[in-house]
Amino acid sequence: MKANCWMGKHNVEVRDVPDPRILNSRDAIVRITSTAICGSDLHLYNGFVPTMERGDVLGHEFMGEVMEVGRDVKNLKAGDRVVVPFPIACGNCWHCQHGFYSTCENSNPNAWMAEKMWGHSPSGIYGYSHLLGGFAGGQAQYVRVPYADVGPLKVDDGLSDDQVLFLSDIFPTGYMGAEMADIHPGDVVAVWGCGPVGQFAIASAFLLGAERVIAIDRFPYRLQMARERSRAETIDYEDVDNVVDALRELTGGRGPDACIDAVGMEAHTHGLEYAYDRTKQALMLETDRPIALREAVMACRNGGTVSVIGVYGGFIDKFPMGSVMNRSLTLRSGQCHVQRYMRPLLERIRNGEIDPSFVITHRLPLDQAPEGYDMFLNKRDNCEKVVLTA
Amino acid sequence: MGTATRSETQRGGAGLPLQTRGTRAPSRREGAGLATALGWFSIGLGLAELVAPQRMARMIGVRDDEESRNVMRAVGAREIASGIGLLSQPAAARWAWSRVAGDAMDLTLLGRALTSDSTQRNRTTAATAAVIGISALDVYAGRRLSRAEPARRLARVTRSITIGRSPEEVYRFWHDFENLPRFMRYLESVRVTGDRRSHWTAKMPTGMRLEWDAEITEDRPNELIAWRSLEGSEVRTEGAVRFREAPGGRGTEVVVNLSYQPPGGVVTTKLAQLFRAIPDYEIERELRAFKQVMETGEVLVSDATVRPGPHPAVPPAEEELRA
Numbered sequence: 001m002k003a004n005c006w007m008g009k010h011n012v013e014v015r016d017v018p019d020p021r022i023l024n025s026r027d028a029i030v031r032i033t034s035t036a037i038c039g040s041d042l043h044l045y046n047g048f049v050p051t052m053e054r055g056d057v058l059g060h061e062f063m064g065e066v067m068e069v070g071r072d073v074k075n076l077k078a079g080d081r082v083v084v085p086f087p088i089a090c091g092n093c094w095h096c097q098h099g100f101y102s103t104c105e106n107s108n109p110n111a112w113m114a115e116k117m118w119g120h121s122p123s124g125i126y127g128y129s130h131l132l133g134g135f136a137g138g139q140a141q142y143v144r145v146p147y148a149d150v151g152p153l154k155v156d157d158g159l160s161d162d163q164v165l166f167l168s169d170i171f172p173t174g175y176m177g178a179e180m181a182d183i184h185p186g187d188v189v190a191v192w193g194c195g196p197v198g199q200f201a202i203a204s205a206f207l208l209g210a211e212r213v214i215a216i217d218r219f220p221y222r223l224q225m226a227r228e229r230s231r232a233e234t235i236d237y238e239d240v241d242n243v244v245d246a247l248r249e250l251t252g253g254r255g256p257d258a259c260i261d262a263v264g265m266e267a268h269t270h271g272l273e274y275a276y277d278r279t280k281q282a283l284m285l286e287t288d289r290p291i292a293l294r295e296a297v298m299a300c301r302n303g304g305t306v307s308v309i310g311v312y313g314g315f316i317d318k319f320p321m322g323s324v325m326n327r328s329l330t331l332r333s334g335q336c337h338v339q340r341y342m343r344p345l346l347e348r349i350r351n352g353e354i355d356p357s358f359v360i361t362h363r364l365p366l367d368q369a370p371e372g373y374d375m376f377l378n379k380r381d382n383c384e385k386v387v388l389t390a
Numbered sequence: 391m392g393t394a395t396r397s398e399t400q401r402g403g404a405g406l407p408l409q410t411r412g413t414r415a416p417s418r419r420e421g422a423g424l425a426t427a428l429g430w431f432s433i434g435l436g437l438a439e440l441v442a443p444q445r446m447a448r449m450i451g452v453r454d455d456e457e458s459r460n461v462m463r464a465v466g467a468r469e470i471a472s473g474i475g476l477l478s479q480p481a482a483a484r485w486a487w488s489r490v491a492g493d494a495m496d497l498t499l500l501g502r503a504l505t506s507d508s509t510q511r512n513r514t515t516a517a518t519a520a521v522i523g524i525s526a527l528d529v530y531a532g533r534r535l536s537r538a539e540p541a542r543r544l545a546r547v548t549r550s551i552t553i554g555r556s557p558e559e560v561y562r563f564w565h566d567f568e569n570l571p572r573f574m575r576y577l578e579s580v581r582v583t584g585d586r587r588s589h590w591t592a593k594m595p596t597g598m599r600l601e602w603d604a605e606i607t608e609d610r611p612n613e614l615i616a617w618r619s620l621e622g623s624e625v626r627t628e629g630a631v632r633f634r635e636a637p638g639g640r641g642t643e644v645v646v647n648l649s650y651q652p653p654g655g656v657v658t659t660k661l662a663q664l665f666r667a668i669p670d671y672e673i674e675r676e677l678r679a680f681k682q683v684m685e686t687g688e689v690l691v692s693d694a695t696v697r698p699g700p701h702p703a704v705p706p707a708e709e710e711l712r713a
Contacts, residue, residue: 003704053703054702055703056704093685094552105685106686109691112674130694133703135703136703146692
């Protein structure tokens, strides 16, 4: 089959690889109909995630048709149309049973690697380094889905791929970011990053009752999408001296009640702070540039919540812990427990409360995945979200 | 989830003292004098290599350029580390073996130099002979020191994991030793041969096959199983697994103590320890696999891990699965 493979920094290639097969009795093989490039794939593309191997099949946002199931999968059959959540989760362990699917205790065969890096291991993830399991991803014609009796969501009504594909990751991820922000009626929520996850965090904050949402980015087309699609107010951080001051002005001096970091490890800013973090990152003195996170902490009102859904990989520098502690902030985070959100969010799509397809700006055949990565990274042609069709 | 580790010495897994098997316990002093001498030799040589790499290069007859000077400095730093380690005693044996590893590296480098055109062969040959001589001393010191550290002769591991099943279920599964190969990848089979006895067959990654007989030394239902290999087995091993109820309905905390002496004698053991030993990692992996079997029914593999050795995350070809 054809699959989009990581071949090194800024280098992906569509290659011929063997077709996947059933390896465990709870596996399914899915023929991909739609798959997407995620902002977190760019961290792999830029070489910031350790334990990638040349040739790894990428992709963790995908859906398609079940071709074959292992002998212990009773709830799916060939022909079913499914959306697959990006964290691989067994459904049996304590964490899965308590809804913490992305910290499943059994789904990372390379848990020892993750334990070295993070103390304990989260779940495995498709196409996202060997530290997270070494699973081939879904930017391919076919994919093997472990624990297929737990993860995949059957969607057999008239909803299009475009409408349900993002249930695999970015819609639930943005939604969980808003849920963790503990929004109450009348709250003002600030969201750093207007990429696809940021857009869903903004939309979800409104769904959960925020009165105002302020979105922060530097690309006019992304800010425009936040304004037009979700009625957010926006700050272009290249137009202001200081984001924290700008937010203070916009909130009567209080600061936002909740701040959502939908940026993660490769944040940008202008001036010295960016140079400082970029240099430290290049010298391996920190793995991640926590610029958005620092701003989110400093901006948040006393007693407010900082919710982190942007991806971080390792260690950061100059984290304002004093601000968190002395001002009673709550810090919440996590890879999305997608399995927990898929059904309720599918209901919201069915009810017409949201149509997630609004973020799609580009559609390419799988063969052109390398072009998609390059365009998404360089924000060419106002690229917001690339969907690949197999 | 979490695996916890704790290293112990002296006492056996189930709280049983390890048998000393009637071997004479050699005194620490036997290898110590030589270790001290080798330690100072290491530091002296290391300093010379670090400070005067050009002169050293000329002395052993290799080309004096930027590359060989850098290699010389790196080798010097290694020598100093070994030397300090040897002199600071507690794990002197390990440092003696680090010198042996260093000697092997030096011999490789010298071997390369000997085949290079820009080398003065006489001097390099003399240097090689000197290193071979020192290697012999290092091996001798290593063996002496290793024998003088009886507590280190058995590799010892303690690991624990929490499994979401009752102590009764977990105990019952483990107690049927024939189940163990389902999660211990190097174990080929366990055959129960008597009331308390069983025959174990393992196939190591090197292809070497090991067989031994073991007996249960203690068996407390739903609490503890302890075993040890029988006298005369080619593998000397003993261990215990304890089961205790985890708080808050989280299932069972399983704690494994294992000690064993791999075949191949002291050298293998010491080298295994030097390179941070396989067993800790292996026991951890096996416990995780045990948890998977108990909680999900089988051990999960990924596209990369389904085959031995490093592979990219690409579906395996059919031939690879058959192999």
